[in-house]
Amino acid sequence: MIGYYVHHHGSGHLHRARSVASAWPGEVTGLSTLPRPKGWTGDWVHLDDDAPADGHHDVTAGGHLHWAPVGHPGLSSRMARIASWLEAARPSLLVSDHSVEITLLARLHGVPVVAVVLPGDRSDPAHLLGYGVCEALVAMWPATARVRTGLPPDLLARLRCVGGLSRFAPTEPRPRRTEEAHVAVLWGRGGDGPPEHELTAARSRTPGWTWTVLGGDQWVEDPFAALLSADVVLTHGGQNAVAETAAARRPAIVLPQARPFDEQHAMGRALDDDRWPVIVCRSLPEDGWSTLLERARRLDGHRWQGWCDGHAADRFVAVLQEAGGA
Structure with missing residues (x-):
């Protein structure tokens, strides 16, 4: 034992x-x-x-x-x-x-x-x-x-x-959709998530995108279905959030948060590498959301295989x- x-x-x-x-x-x-x-x-x-x-x-x-x-x-x-x-x-x-x-x-x-x-x-x-x-x-x-x-x-x-x-078995990424795109905001319950006013502003600047928030007051036990349906995942730099995004084989925008010992920023620097389907941002942008999401959407989710198999x-x-x- x-x-x-x-x-x-x-x-x-x-x-x-x-x-x-x-x-x-x-x-x-x-x-x-x-x-x-x-x-x-x-x-x-x-x-x-x-x-x-x-x-x-x-x-x-x-x-x-x-x-x-x-x-x-x-x-x-x-x-x-x-x-x-x-x-x-x-x-x-x-x-x-x-x-x-x-x-x-x-x-x-x-x-x-x-x-x-x-x-x-x-x-x-x-x-x-x-x-x-x-x-x-x-x-x-x-x-x-x-x-x-x-x-x-x-x-x-x-x-x-x-x-x-990851808690979830890796899956093959689904084909890119031509209809309205979907971004999932994956945030845990161990830290602060993106301010609501910033998410509201991002939604208003991204016509054609549906936003689903998973975390904070809207935390859910099993986020995997929402991740699988997303075209892009916006998440922090925590290890589990990254692993579950990788298991879903979804391209990601990673926003590292301040943590003791520089934990998430170290993860962000490691992910800022062409081998992984990730765009690392230091902060949420005020403008250019549509361009950012489209850039992320074009990344190949298959590249997560090397991170989470x-x-x-x-x-x-x-x-x-x-x-x-x-």
């Missing part, structure tokens, strides 16, 4: 966990502040929240950790809960997606850890410490993608790039088995 720590911010970490758990041949216990997801077949350890930090000082332990607010009862109880589970369950391995503190806690219990690496500058002391104690590191992009991590050579040697991991979860499982999870 293995454990899988699921970070609670947004929905991408949970989507990854569910995909890997479905591909894993044995039992997977989830550990998270999030409630047990529908369809999860293994055990689920629900953790107390350790936020906010109001009234608690030194949340980074002098820059050596990411989140360890002094005197926070939620932090104390969640760590005690995980420690109790580690002692009782004796997992063969823990997946950390991702918390440096929980990575260290598991390793100090003698449990091997495989951690998920996100894009961006991960060269700070806390990341280097957490990744340094892991048996292996997994990244959800193809090895051919030029994604910046800031990791030194010894840690890059442990990094296994499994490709874009539908086998990322199986490769992830292979890494876990090699690391001792079997």
Whole structure:
């Protein structure tokens, strides 16, 4: 049996966990502040929240950790809960997606850890410490993608790039339609989406295009049907949004958002490459929407094959088995 720590911010970490758990041949216990997801077949350890930090000082332990607010009862109880589970369950391995503190806690219990690496500058002391104690590191992009991590050579040697991991099986792109075109705005629930007034202005400047917003107040559990029907997807630079756009084989306009460690901007720089059917924008344009959408519409969605081929979860499982999870 293995454990899988699921970070609670947004929905991408949970989507990854569910995909890997479905591909894993044995039992997977989830550990998270999030409630047990529908369809999860293994055990689920629900953790107390350790936020906010109001009234608690030194949340980074002098820059050596990411989140360890002094005197926070939620932090104390969640760590005690995980420690109790580690002692009782004796997992063969823990997946950390991702918390440096929980990575260290598991390793100090003698449990091997495989951690998920996100894009961006991960060269700070806390990341280097957490990744340094892991048996292996997994990244959800193809090895051919030029994604910046800031990791030194010894840690890059442990990094296994499994490709874009989507909940949905990749599909062949449908033929281009001649009737009214459709743009899907794919935004998660973990961050701010495009301002409504900017989307309204874009709609008014794009006659012949239908707009569907998926995210924020209009978030939906399963966006894939809307992605498949889109001629262009407008999305942020999160890994799951990119992977699901890639699985739908739809050309994309990617608008990276500000995130810690420059995460989405690092993804945007990697996607700004002729190999991928993407136009990367720093901000939403005030004018020229019709031209931008038509440019994106002409990109070949088949080119996403190199990013997301539908086998990322199986490769992830292979890494876990090699690391001792079997």
